Amino acid sequence: MMSRCAKPMLALLLVLALGLGFAARATAAPPAGLNWEVHGTGSGSASLPFGVSSSGPALPQHVGNATYSLNLSSPGTPESNGAVGGFCEFITGSGSVRAADGSTISFATVGTLCNEAGSIGESGSALHYNGTFRITTGDGRFIGVAGGGSLTATFNSTHFIKIDGTITGL
DSSP states (O other): OOOTTHHHHHHHHHHHHHHHHHHHHHHHSOOOOEEEEEEEEEEEEEETTTEEEEEEEEEETTTOSEEEEEEEOOOOOOEEOGGGOOEEEEEEEEEEEEETTSOEEEEEEEEEEEESSSSTTOTTOOEEEEEEEEEEEEOGGGTTOEEEEEEEEEESSSEEEEEEEEEEOO
8 A cells, every 4th residue: 555645756756757858858859950041132243254253231040130252263164055045164162141240151152153145254144053052160159050051143233142051050
């Protein structure tokens, strides 16, 4: 026969054991990534045979007011993109998003840079970049960030950039 206090004591111990089990599982889980989008408009230089240098104001999630910088500086050999009439090249580069406080997220990117129409170096044809990015480092309040995703941009009289991916460590 159990004493009057034994049943409540066993129930309390069971609740504590289950609670500790859930707490241990929650702390062992990897951190979930946050959706990270950056929209920017800017200016700079862009040509199919020489690459791109672009910068301007940006509106990134989880960062606040910021600026972006993108350099696509390792051009390959342009190839015709078929019936469309323009040319494309595989290209790599790097970039960054700098918050108003000076903290920076830097990334590497690889993708394809194409002109809409015309021959290589022909002016007047907008360029399009379609690629991926990987966060390489962060400083200031972004030390320890990681992530990656897609990076698309259009370079004409105004440069438009969109970064869409996942970021952890914020």
